[in-house]
Amino acid sequence: MHPIDRIPELLGVSMSVVRKMADCGLIRLVRSPAGRDLVRGQDLELILTCSELTHFGIEPKNLRQYVAAANREIPMFEQALASISRHQGESEGQRALRREMTPHQKRAARRLMATRLIQQLADGEQAK
Numbered sequence: 496m497h498p499i500d501r502i503p504e505l506l507g508v509s510m511s512v513v514r515k516m517a518d519c520g521l522i523r524l525v526r527s528p529a530g531r532d533l534v535r536g537q538d539l540e541l542i543l544t545c546s547e548l549t550h551f552g553i554e555p556k557n558l559r560q561y562v563a564a565a566n567r568e569i570p571m572f573e574q575a576l577a578s579i580s581r582h583q584g585e586s587e588g589q590r591a592l593r594r595e596m597t598p599h600q601k602r603a604a605r606r607l608m609a610t611r612l613i614q615q616l617a618d619g620e621q622a623k
């Protein structure tokens with residue numbers, strides 16, 4: 496966990512971008528017992544990606560549709576994994592591990608979509 500006021504120093508990203516991301520639901524800030532807003536370490540890469548997108552004029556609020564799309568894809572992967580595991584005699588421990596993987600899959604899907612979007616924008620800038 497990183498205090499939000501240290502993010503500019505750590506990542507070179509303004510606190511306003513981080514707050515906009517939290518306001519849009521792209522990341523979740525955690526309140527410390529001392530009342531400080533904290534950023535989870537797992538969100539740092541996503542913050543950097545969103546910061547890069549702001550250079551193309553894409554604000555965090557514009558990324559909600561990509562998060563929604565990524566979240567729609569997760570159940571499809573879960574369903575495929577469940578089907579495979581049923582056919583392969585998955586144990587209860589394996590099912591628990593698969594449930595534990597779901598948040599990581601969601602983060603990966605978000606990051607992949609953001610990375611693809613950045614690449615497409617960069618390719619478009621180079622074509623000009």
